[in-house]
Amino acid sequence: MDKIPNSQLIETDIPTQNASWKKIEPFALTFNGYKHWGSFKKCREVAREGVKLYRENKDLTLSLTDLRTCLFFESRRWKHYEKSPSKKGMEYVRTLVEAIRLHVTAKDLD
Numbered sequence: 001m002d003k004i005p006n007s008q009l010i011e012t013d014i015p016t017q018n019a020s021w022k023k024i025e026p027f028a029l030t031f032n033g034y035k036h037w038g039s040f041k042k043c044r045e046v047a048r049e050g051v052k053l054y055r056e057n058k059d060l061t062l063s064l065t066d067l068r069t070c071l072f073f074e075s076r077r078w079k080h081y082e083k084s085p086s087k088k089g090m091e092y093v094r095t096l097v098e099a100i101r102l103h104v105t106a107k108d109l110d
Contacts, residue, residue, distance in 0.1 A: 004031070013030070021085055032072065033068070043072070050066065051070070060099045067103065
């Protein structure tokens with residue numbers, strides 16, 4: 001998939017709730033967190049905040065950009081590990097995807 005700016009993201013671009021990693025990973029790469037934030041370090045900071053929020057209460061009250069950053073970072077993380085996400089990893093990934101869907105359906109595209 002090509003890069004998709006938040007302003008052009010539509011619900012049909014987003015994988016289904018139970019999509020496999022094979023379907024989610026290309027969507028994750030429609031956003032480049034490194035480029036958006038200007039560095040690996042800042043992208044990682046945003047992604048760590050997402051993981052922290054998820055672990056604390058599983059409620060991701062993040063902006064669409066932050067959510068897409070988290071999903072992008074997860075795709076890079078698992079690529080680095082050279083494997084698909086673990087069961088727990090997929091639970092987090094799917095939570096991100098659903099949070100992204102909520103923003104898009106609500107037209108909250110920041």
